[in-house]
Amino acid sequence: DAGITQSPRHKVTETGTPVTLRCHQTENHRYMYWYRQDPGHGLRLIHYSYGVKDTDKGEVSDGYSVSRSKTEDFLLTLESATSSQTSVYFCAISDREQETQYFGPGTRLLVL
Amino acid sequence: DQQVKQNSPSLSVQEGRISILNCDYTNSMFDYFLWYKKYPAEGPTFLISISSIKDKNEDGRFTVFLNKSAKHLSLHIVPSQPGDSAVYFCAASERNSGYSTLTFGKGTMLLVSP
Numbered sequence: 001d002a003g004i005t006q007s008p009r010h011k012v013t014e015t016g017t018p019v020t021l022r023c024h025q026t027e028n029h030r031y032m033y034w035y036r037q038d039p040g041h042g043l044r045l046i047h048y049s050y051g052v053k054d055t056d057k058g059e060v061s062d063g064y065s066v067s068r069s070k071t072e073d074f075l076l077t078l079e080s081a082t083s084s085q086t087s088v089y090f091c092a093i094s095d096r097e098q099e100t101q102y103f104g105p106g107t108r109l110l111v112l
Numbered sequence: 113d114q115q116v117k118q119n120s121p122s123l124s125v126q127e128g129r130i131s132i133l134n135c136d137y138t139n140s141m142f143d144y145f146l147w148y149k150k151y152p153a154e155g156p157t158f159l160i161s162i163s164s165i166k167d168k169n170e171d172g173r174f175t176v177f178l179n180k181s182a183k184h185l186s187l188h189i190v191p192s193q194p195g196d197s198a199v200y201f202c203a204a205s206e207r208n209s210g211y212s213t214l215t216f217g218k219g220t221m222l223l224v225s226p
Contacts, residue, residue, distance in 0.1 A: 035216075040218065042118075042201060042216045043216040045214070090155050099144055099207060100158050103148075103157070
């Protein structure tokens with residue numbers, strides 16, 4: 001299994017509070033991704049990174065920001081959490097040459 | 113507009129029989145396709161992939177077929193086992209786009225009964 005961890009694994013927060021989710025990898029892969037999974041929507045890309053300090057928006061980026069200051073860490077921040085951001089968040093990594101993405105265990109976020 | 117479609121939300125199969133999961137895509141620029149399996153409370157795990165230069169790829173009990181003219185791929189599981197019960201996601205990417213982002217379908221829940 002790819003060495004990917006996500007923290008926290010579960011979080012309950014209130015509307016309007018900032019939330020940061022962390023993804024940590026030990027594979028030294030260049031590419032990192034944040035997805036959310038919701039019933040009826042499958043997996044949707046929020047943001048991705050193609051190197052340290054290099055990030056780009058995905059399909060559902062509104063309300064989210066990311067940062068990558070080190071190869072191994074990719075942070076997802078909800079600046080002001082809303083109930084619509086209640087979801088399961090997955091981090092993934094990939095090696096460009098392989099193109100297959102490997103996923104972390106997920107973070108379940110509940111915004112009340 | 114969905115570029116990757118899995119039109120069957122669920123599929124039930126008996127143990128030992130064949131499971132066939134289908135996926136359609138609309139973007140003709142997709143040239144690499146993957147299947148992922150997901151158990152509850154876990155992250156998706158990579159299962160099998162196929163490049164657009166091939167029409168079949170096999171790995172043990174799992175075979176993926178690609179029909180480029182129909183923009184259709186399918187995953188065959190033979191024989192199906194109860195441990196195969198999970199949600200299966202089809203995904204596609206454009207290798208020549210510069211970055212390896214994936215577009216996922218909504219998933220099909222497979223239930224294999226003993």
